[in-house]
Structure formats: structure tokens, C-alpha cells
Amino acid sequence: MSKQSLLFEDINVGDEIPSLTKDITEVGMVMYSAATWDFHRGHYDKEFVQSRGFPAPFADGQMFGAFLAEMIMNWIGDSGTLKKMDFRFRKMVFAGDRVICKGSVIEKRAENGQKLVTCDLWVENQNGEKILAPASALISF
Amino acid sequence: MSEESVITPEIEAMVGKERVYPGSEEIGWALIKRFAIAVGDTNPLYLDEEYAGKSRYRGIIAPLTMVFELNHNIGLEIGEDGAAIDAFGRLPPPFETVIRGGNEYEFYQLVRPDDIVTTTQKIAQIYERQGKAGPMVFVVNELTYRNQRGEKLGLNRETVIYPYRKRDDGGS
Numbered sequence: 068m069s070k071q072s073l074l075f076e077d078i079n080v081g082d083e084i085p086s087l088t089k090d091i092t093e094v095g096m097v098m099y100s101a102a103t104w105d106f107h108r109g110h111y112d113k114e115f116v117q118s119r120g121f122p123a124p125f126a127d128g129q130m131f132g133a134f135l136a137e138m139i140m141n142w143i144g145d146s147g148t149l150k151k152m153d154f155r156f157r158k159m160v161f162a163g164d165r166v167i168c169k170g171s172v173i174e175k176r177a178e179n180g181q182k183l184v185t186c187d188l189w190v191e192n193q194n195g196e197k198i199l200a201p202a203s204a205l206i207s208f
Numbered sequence: 209m210s211e212e213s214v215i216t217p218e219i220e221a222m223v224g225k226e227r228v229y230p231g232s233e234e235i236g237w238a239l240i241k242r243f244a245i246a247v248g249d250t251n252p253l254y255l256d257e258e259y260a261g262k263s264r265y266r267g268i269i270a271p272l273t274m275v276f277e278l279n280h281n282i283g284l285e286i287g288e289d290g291a292a293i294d295a296f297g298r299l300p301p302p303f304e305t306v307i308r309g310g311n312e313y314e315f316y317q318l319v320r321p322d323d324i325v326t327t328t329q330k331i332a333q334i335y336e337r338q339g340k341a342g343p344m345v346f347v348v349n350e351l352t353y354r355n356q357r358g359e360k361l362g363l364n365r366e367t368v369i370y371p372y373r374k375r376d377d378g379g380s
Contacts, residue, residue, distance in 0.1 A: 089248060098246035102239065103277040108290040115289070128308035129277055133247040136272040140251060145264060148315075149272055155310035 072146040075175075075182040075208035084170035084186060087138040091126050091164045099130055123161040131156075131166070131199050135188055138168045139204055147184075147206045154188065154202035165193040170204070182208040214343045214372045215336055219299060222331050227296045229280035231324040231356070240270045240321060247271065270319040275353050276311070276364040280327045297331050297349050299370050309346060309367035316360045324356040332365070343372040 096110045108115035111124050131154065139149050160166060167190065174185040184206045190199035244254040252259035253269050260268045284292035298306075319325070333348040351364040 095246065095248070098242070102243040102246040104279040104282050105277075106286060106290040112290070129273060129311065130247060132273040132276065132311055132313065133243075133249065133271060137247065137249040137251070140249075140253075140272065151312070151314050153310065153312035156308050 072144045073142060074146065075184070078172055078175060078184055080172050080175055082172040084138060084142045084172075084188075086170075087134060087141065087168040089134055089166050089168070091160055091162055091166060093124055093162045096124060096126060096130075096162065099127055103127070103129075121159070121161070123163060125162075126160040126164075128156055131160075131168075131190055134166070134168050134190070135170075135202065135204070138170065138188075139186075139206065143206060147208050149204060150183075150207050151205040152188075152203070154199050156199055158192070158196060158198040160192065160198050166198065167191045173203075184208065213336055215334060215345060219334060219345070222297070223334050224331065225296075226328060226330040229327040229329070231326045234322045234324055235270065235278065235319065237268055237321040240268060240274065243274045243277070244271050265318060268321055270321075272315060272318075273313065275319045275325065275362045276313060276351070278325050278327065278353070280329070296329055297347060299345060299347065302373055303345065303370040304373065305371055307369040307371065309369045311367075312363075312365040314363040316362055317355070319355075319361055323361070325361065326354045326356075328352045328354070339371065341371065345370045345372065 093111060100106055100110050105127060109121070109125050110127055113124065116124050132152065135152060135154065136149060168188070169191065170186045170188040172184055173187045176183050186204045186206070188202035188204055189197050192198050240254055244251070249271055251271070253263060253265060254271055257268055281292040281295050284294055287293040328351070330350045331347065332350045333346075335346050337344050337346060347368050347370065349366045349368070351366065353361040353363070355361055
């Protein structure tokens with residue numbers, strides 16, 4: 068289970084972050100609703116969402132924040148600290164969709180004794196459409 | 209085709225308002241586990257006490273974005289759509305539908321099972337943009353999370369978008 072540590076010295080601009088794939092399911096969304104105490108019917112009630120013109124229950128936006136943070140944590144392992152992350156939504160994600168979180172290193176710098184890495188992030192669905200972009204993360208080492 | 213803003217004085221007056229939600233209990237390892245499992249994140253830092261104890265964090269930590277989902281509306285009455293009815297910062301009728309714009313997170317400190325988290329919500333900004341289907345109002349909330357020692361854990365700057373619909377559109 069031991070995680071490898073990523074060293075600042077080994078990171079280069081253009082490096083790709085290992086992607087993270089997630090299947091969006093109704094059960095997963097109910098679990099997220101319960102864990103975050105958000106019971107909006109949009110996340111689990113088929114009849115409700117269809118009455119509002121949506122094809123299926125839709126994912127909570129901050130779930131993608133959790134996915135992106137997971138991708139970053141898996142990548143940096145036991146080194147590095149996520150300092151900032153931001154993202155904008157482009158498209159809704161529905162039960163049955165598969166999302167792929169991706170990212171790459173766009174800047175590396177040392178300032179005030181801190182070693183900083185900036186990454187560009189985005190999330191695609193199974194059709195290759197960006198459902199979340201732009202997004203970025205700032206990591207210190 | 210009026211040029212009038214859909215931001216009423218009532219809505220304008222919301223800007224700058226702040227509300228504090230004092231924490232009352234430790235968040236607990238149980239919630240951390242449930243959140244991690246719900247998002248399918250099996251990192252042992254959240255789930256395995258022995259592993260986490262030997263790591264540089266010296267104990268269980270919460271998945272990083274969990275703090276931004278500690279719901280301070282937990283006691284509010286829930287409406288027909290399942291959402292809290294009187295959530296602070298929610299625009300009054302005819303605004304109804306809420307679309308997420310985006311989030312900006314700042315992480316100051318890791319969150320641990322024995323943290324008691326107090327949330328401060330500030331309505332930082334409200335502005336209008338013309339969308340394809342009519343005016344839309346953007347509300348920017350700044351949520352600051354602190355532990356029992358008053359130390360900042362994180363900041364979540366969240367933008368939500370309210371499409372403007374006239375009241376008499378016969379919607380459901």
C-alpha cells in the first residue's frame with residue numbers, strides 16, 4: 068500500500084498526471100448525498116428530473132472537486148501539498164456517464180523558499196466532451 | 209425588451225452579508241470514511257489508522273475537499289425539491305433553478321477526525337450577465353472553515369447561477 072513519493076526535481080512542464088476514471092451511478096450519487104447531507108431530488112429521483120426535462124439524475128458539482136483532489140493526491144503520493152484548486156463547469160453529468168479526470172504540469176517555480184507546481188486540469192465524459200474546464204491546481208513541495 | 213436589471217434592491221442588499229455556523233461536534237472518522245467511500249477514494253490516509261499513523265500526517269486525515277461539503281444547512285426544513293428552503297444566500301422568487309458555475313478552493317490545513325468546524329458564509333458578490341435564454345444572476349459565496357482553535361482550514365469561493373424566469377411562465 069505504500070505510495071511512491073514524487074520529487075519536485077523529477078517534475079517537468081508538460082508532464083501528464085495519471086488520469087482517474089469514475090463511473091457516475093445512482094448508488095454513488097445517493098452515497099454522496101448522504102455523506103454531504105444534500106438531498107436535492109436532482110441527484111436520485113428519476114421522476115423528478117424527468118419532470119424538469121433532464122434525462123437522468125445529475126451529479127453534484129463538488130463531487131468533481133473530490134475526484135480532482137483524489138487524482139492529485141494519487142499523483143503526489145507522500146510528498147507535496149495541494150494548496151489551491153479551482154474549476155468551472157461546462158456540462159452536466161448524468162447517472163450512467165463515465166468521467167475521466169486529466170491534467171498536466173504547466174508551470175514549475177521556486178519562490179520564497181517554496182517549490183511550486185501549477186497544473187492545468189479538466190474532466191471529460193465518455194464522448195470526449197469536456198464537462199469541466201478550465202481548472203487548475205497549485206501544489207507546493 | 210427593458211434594460212432594467214433583474215437584481216432588485218432586496219437582492220442588492222444581500223451583498224456583504226455574513227452568517228456564522230458554529231460547529232458543535234467533532235466531524236469524526238465515520239464521516240471521513242463515508243465521504244471517501246462515496247467518492248470511491250480508497251487512499252489509506254482516510255481509511256487505515258495504522259497506515260495513516262505511520263505517514264507524514266501522523267494520523268487519519270479527511271479527503272481534501274470534504275471540509276467544503278460539511279453542510280451547515282443540516283437543520284433546515286427541506287422543500288419539495290429536496291433542497292433546504294431558507295438557505296442563506298439563496299435568491300428569492302421568482303429565482304428558483306440554481307446552476308453551479310464553479311468553485312475555487314484554498315487549502316490551509318488538513319482536517320482531522322477530532323476537528324470541530326465552524327463555517328462562515330459571506331455573500332461576496334452578486335452580478336448579472338445576459339445569457340442566451342435571458343438574464344442570469346451570479347452569486348459568489350465565500351465560505352471559510354475554521355477549527356476549534358480558530359485556525360483556518362480552508363476557503364471555498366463558490367459561484368452559483370440563477371437563470372431569471374418570469375413568475376407567470378406556467379412552469380411546474
